[in-house]
Amino acid sequence: MGLATLTEYDVLIIGSGAAGLTAALVLAEQRKVLVLAKGALDGGSTSWAQGGIAAVLDEGDTFEDHIRDTMIAGAGLNRRETVEFVVEHAPEAIRRLAALGVPFNHEAGALHLTREGGHSHRRIVHVDDATGFAVHEALITAARAHPNITLRPNMVAIDLVTDRHRTDGHADRGRWDKSGGQAWGVYALDETTGKVECFLARSTILASGGAGRTYVFSTAPRGATGDGIAMAWRAGARVSNMEFMQFHPTCLYNLEVKNLLITEAVRGEGGHLLLPTTGERFMPRFDPRAELAPRDIVARAIDHEIKRLGLDYVHLDISHKDPEFVRHHFPNIYERLMTLGIDMTRQPIPVVPAQHYTCGGVLIDQAGRTDLGGLYAVGECSESGLHGANRLASNSLLECFVFGDAAARDILARWDDFAPPPAIRAWDESRVTDSDEEVVIKQTWTELRRFMWNYVGIVRTNKRLERAAHRIKLLKNEVNEYYGNFRVTADLIELRNLLQTADLIVKSARARRESRGLHYNEDYPATLPAARDTVLVPN
Template sequence: MSDYDVLIIGTGAAGLTAALALADAGKKVAVLAKGKLGGGATEWAQGGIAAVLEDEDSFDNHIGDTIVAGAGLNDPDIVEFVVERAPAAIQRLADLGVPFNLGSDGDWHLTREGGHSHRRIVHVHDATGWAVAQALEKAAVLHDNVTLLPNMVAIDLVQGKHGVEFSTSGSVYGVYGYNRESGEVETLTARATVMAAGGAGRTYQFSTAPRGATGDGIAMAWRAGCRVANMEFMQFHPTCLYNLEVKNFLITEAVRGEGGILRHPETGERFMAKYDERLELAPRDIVARANDAEIKRDGLDYVHLDISHRGPDFVKQHFPNIYEKLIGLGIDITSEPIPVVPAQHYTCGGVVVDKHGRTDAPGLYAAGEVTMSGLHGANRLASNSLLECFVFGEAAADHIIQCWDKLPEPIAIRDWDESRVTDSDEEVVIQQVWGEIRRFMWNFVGIVRTTKRLERARNRIDLLRKEVNDYYGSFRVTPDLIELRNLVEVADLIIRSALSRKESRGLHYTLDYPETAEEAVDTVLVP
């Protein structure tokens, strides 16, 4: 058993922000990554970070844009809390060495994205997430109080029921983790645990999320007794590259923000005027549904996103990584359009937290995409996601530091028991069930929904849950089995949430209830 002051599950922006703040305060911190470092969603974020950084803009504008995008389901106090802390978060990242783009006057170079009324996206070309991740990882590696534990797959949170002396306490004292290198399950304990395990994009067949985004943190917190909310709000990014060789390559929102035009691939028609007066700068849910409608109506494989009219120098300067990636695939974006399709992109719902990052389980905090903080509401405004990670990662760390003396010491925990299980001889079952879940979630719980499709999905997940639970109870855990167990849990939460919402709002669009209700109410599931 390994003891630390604080355990953090996840090495993305939220996890490492919390880790560095805690380590600077003298806490001994262990940070778990279920694969290699940098395998999470942060490195994939191309666009940037939203913050009010010019005189023409204001906090009220940023708050208003966030609530409009969120279809009124946001918590206004949380939106204000995050927006007002954005400039300081940007400055801390700059101080860490993140090389944000600057204008000719030496001020921040700001771009604009869909749903924003002003230019307020600070960025590092079109690879902001990668630059941020590099700076955070470097600082964590160099910090004496931070221990990085790659290849450690969290299985379940440790609570009183896992104690040597059984307790009904719901307090979280750490986690059981599967060590990929040794093949053994280790018991990791701490006074406080921060869940920063990311979203659940891989519940869907088509997603821009990294391979490990299987909803682990949401499922673990749910099993530990935490409420989960608004899981029906899955954001589908309008523009994922359509290419049979390369899957899940995102074409950043900023391409549309800098003048990119969506066109019908056969007629060349600019079609967004049929769907929204804001054209390509409409919120993502509207643009994704428009792309989906064009593709389904005419039996297309994709639509076109065209930025070539801005000229080669502009395109190469603003989108160097996208240009290089696509030129290697035979697509010259300075002279021809990009084939794009919608794909699952972001999990707006998750574990319920307050403004300190506290969950319902004492000792367990959460930050980032794994949470439902109240910031995003029914649809996330572009580039508010990384911002949420920095603000809530720091908020959780601050609360842990302030309340340190009130947090109980970990109790003695029983070691993982494998005495009644064997090695699996049916690995094909895991791959089969995984593929089945992702296909029916895409077809039945996707961009446009109906009650009949959702009920079909519910019937299938009920059957698969029994299969997976039987499998989990019979065989030794493996990373794939751990992820599949979580995938079933999260898919069930998404379906239940979608069935309970009898309206269309934000990212949840159902043909059976196309109108938006007068009152905006969260969908809260209680274990």
């Protein structure tokens, strides 16, 4: 078995979205940075984000209002010091993005601010209804132009390199302890060559996104398979609050197009949710804020009406607004729907809830540090305490910019504390063969996503969670055996991570004996007086 070759990079970043590229641009002023992207450089969730970025910029709005709105949406589970940190750094994040050339919408010489569910003020900075795409274009352009940043697309991370991969006989710690271990980089599959490479660095940042593809209906991109969360867990990092999976209330219902998100801003600008059978506006029956209630309330209300009436979908209708107003505010959604035969200026849009955001993840502090030395996590793969039991709309891109910047600055400030990587074993393929049973992966993936939707979806019960846990245990055994015998492929790596992530979601959901925020269990419908995080500790 050979040794892994040391790379020339100081910092390794896994993920090329808003969080990863923000960190890369800060680090690159002093260090050489390698960014690994799964698939295309723009294949992550950032480019898909429609709504915008929340920041206190409007006259009459205050940091305290934004903090309060965030914590109300988060059902009290937020860590206030984190919420304050992010909210207070939001205006500066907007200024940095504007300086990079992000063409934010303006009106009468000022930034145009829209409003979304759960917000008490207009504070959503946006670029039409395709903010994420515009932001990512600016970040990737800046990263490509920087001589200290190397971008590698089509790289699928397999596992973090830790002390157990050293060649000097360094022993594993055994059970988890507060001092943690050390991360030295990652093993990753190059999809273009089929070869596994080992990338080493003094510090590693996980910016790998969420785990939306654990579910059959999701607005997340194809690659959102919980890779960073699963890798960090296997490496020995704690994971927190995985039971809080946000389901976006309004995903287009279409048998061919299964992940077209209809932005929150459609409701923020006056769109109504209606029963397709009667045209009744039903949200006022569930919450006095009606369509502007937080996402968990709106999603459960839609789910309730769909199940109560045996519907396939409900209607989202903004056709009562001026057609030019609708086309101007939602040009991309309008054009996309028109290609599907739906004119949103004249008719309602059929919508269903879909998994949208992973509020839990790798447990981090305010600098993005995990339990492992040298390992940081930022963005959707992390659990910082910002979102609590339910993410407030448009706080997610904001978290990426603030924590990407914070992690990078912490690494630079503590650079002398990071040792060079030791000698590490190369990837060993000497005892595996090419698989002739790819159907196993497809079948297991389909089964997993279906029972996660049915058993661990918007509404849960103890029995459903028990059934899911039983199925996951069986499938994990099958996939682990498969993984040990066959050469890795992207699909196998993702399936392994999906199963690990699903296991963490179910373990967290079974540990919470109440209903709070996004987690609703019919066997525990009440909310307990004290809000406590669910923290899972690896063996």
